[in-house]
Amino acid sequence: MSFAKASALTINKKLSGHFLILLLLSVAIQLWPVLFTQPVRFAVRIALCNVFLLLAAAAVYRYLPGKIIAFILTALLTLNFAIAFSTWNVYQSEFNTVFAMSILATHLAEAKSMSGLYLRSIPVVLGYFFVTWYAIKSLSENLSGRMKTLGVILLVIYVGWYSTANWLKKRKDLEVYYPLSARILTNTPFYTGAEFIIAHRDSALAEKISQKNVHYPALQYQDTGIENYVVIVGESARRSNMQLYGFNQETTPVESAFKQNALIFNHAIAPASATVLAVPMILSKADPDNFTADRLADNIVSIARKTGYHTEWISAQGHSGKSNNYIVAIASTSQKAQWINTQYDTELLPALDQALTVPGKKFIVLHINGSHEIACDRYPPSASVLNSGDKFEDCYNNAIRYTDFFIGEVAKRLQGSASSILYFSDHGLEKNPQLESLYMHGSRNPSKEAYDVPQFIWYSQKALDSQKRQLGWVQENWPTTHNYELMLSWLGISTGIENCHSLLETCYQGATLLPVMDGGRHIFDYDQLRDTFSSPARDTPWRKAKANSL
Structure with missing residues (x-):
């Protein structure tokens, strides 16, 4: 043997x-x-x-x-x-x-x-x-x-x-x-x-979203003097790590220089702590309490197309089928949707260049990887500018800075035309000192960090010259679930329904409730959450979504 x-x-x-x-x-x-x-x-x-x-x-x-x-x-x-x-x-x-x-x-x-x-x-x-x-x-x-x-x-x-x-x-x-x-x-x-x-x-x-036909009482478009609208959907960007919002490192030199030409939201709050839920709610009439197929079908991509915009969705985030989730269902309502296998977000720029050659008014969505885990992989070695000695802290902050660089490259392409950019992050990240890579998606017992995100609207000089625009800082809490209404006003679209959730309308009324959803689809009141992941844990009350929610 x-x-x-x-x-x-x-x-x-x-x-x-x-x-x-x-x-x-x-x-x-x-x-x-x-x-x-x-x-x-x-x-x-x-x-x-x-x-x-x-x-x-x-x-x-x-x-x-x-x-x-x-x-x-x-x-x-x-x-x-x-x-x-x-x-x-x-x-x-x-x-x-x-x-x-x-x-x-x-x-x-x-x-x-x-x-x-x-x-x-x-x-x-x-x-x-x-x-x-x-x-x-x-x-x-x-x-x-x-x-x-x-x-x-x-x-x-x-x-x-x-x-x-x-x-x-x-x-x-x-x-x-x-x-x-x-x-x-x-x-x-x-x-x-x-x-x-x-x-x-x-x-x-989610497949039902693209199959539903939403009726609007009186869908109209009013000329805004802007030819190119670009929405940059960021990923996993913490507002507190951005120089624009007072962070002590130069993570957003480009965005910080935008201040004179932008409307900046100081307290934007995402509706969910994960992309697959947050992005659909930001782009549609859905919210944490009413996450239904009907409301998701009523989305800004679809309505922009119906009012004569050439609509394109350009994504660095892959998909596994035309109806694999709610985001893809919304993206597929655009005239052209493409998912590009990229290493870095800047590889989306050639597709943007091509989209900008289409004549007429355009609505283009760029869905980037941003600073999603693992942040060290989100930028090339040449973009490793910040070096404090803490590897994962530096990785995350350099990823934020690379997103800033990407936004700058988009702005350069738009500066010579009447154009505007809306940038926001889908959700924030929590900082867990016990985790080697430090930053993570919020899930069980989340803190406000999981929902605190950056947002601003930037205008090119030609756009500012054509009409008066609202600029400066928005100091009140802004739920990004109201971005659908905000974008209607931004694009010059009226549905025939009073739009008082939009900051750009004279009838605007601020949000009184700030519901947010965690990974288990529990709904919390944002104001009741602990401030940071390291804050003492608390037994925060939560509720379930309404019975007709998906």
Whole structure:
């Protein structure tokens, strides 16, 4: 007998002798992220179902088909753990629908860029796989047939009980938002799969957005004297890290020079802490309480096209299908939509140059990567200007500065014409000193940092010469969910409905409520959130969206 085979047999024998320890260890590792993010009752359900699953796998393990089943089960359990553990490890959050939508909508370049955040999880994930595999193997070899049969029976009873209970709930419409299959999976160690089911359902619903025809009482266009309107949808930009807003480093030299030609919002507040929800609400009539297909269909891209604008969507953020999420559904209502595989945002500029050659009035959206994690990948080495010695702080601030450079390049192309730029970030980021890369998306128990964003409207000199424009600083809180109404006025569009949410209208009325949504679709009052991630945690009250929300 070879040394390797003898060693393997010795290891197998030792492991088999500790089958109960392996069983408990496997379950404990699976519960690791659960205990930090979910109620105790949820952890108990997952633990029970996990034990029953391992016992059932042990019951069939001795046969070849059983070994295949055990391997597939172990792989699926490992995948669930990998997703949940990585989310908790990086974001200190449970895995939720927004994360699932982001994964379904991601592209290869973004996946490569983000992979660095999750590399440190790999040893733990691999360890879990082998512990679980040997737990099943040792249980098969050491438990009596009666115990293994009992495990199968308990698993059937458990799944049957929760399936029936959730089916009855569904019949009574107590869980309208959640598909039945998602509710059932939530009670198993495959609970992350529930979020993917919801995300896939949401992606299918997003297709309805482009199919709906919104009626306006009296759609009209009034000449604004501006030929080119460009909207730059930023990504993950913290207002507090921008020189324009008083930051102590030169992160926005271009934007800071815009002050005389711009309307700058000092307290812009995003509606959600993730792109897949924030951008659709900013560009449409949807809001955290009313996230419906009808309201998403009433979006600024569609209405600009209906009033005679040539509309283009140019994105550095990839997509996995024409209806993969709400953003793509809105983008697809434009006359031309393109997703460009870029390394840096400046690679969108040739497409912008081409769009600007189209005659007549134009409405162009540039959706950039900005300072999205990992920020070190968002700019070329030549743009590494800020060097304080703190790598990830410098990476983030240099990414903000590179976005500033990109905005400057767009402005250069527009300066000789009557043009205007609206820039805003989709959401902010929280600063977590315990995280190596420092900055992260807000999710569970968010702070105001997750929603505090920059926003301004810039006018070229020719645009300023043609008509009087509103310039200066807007000091009051501005929910970017009102950007739809703001852009209607900016573009000279009237729908026949009074537009008093627009700062540019004489009837303007400021916002009294500032609802914001976290990654789990809980709705908070912005004013009740803690100021920063490092502020003392508080039990902030929240509510669910209205029953007809997606």
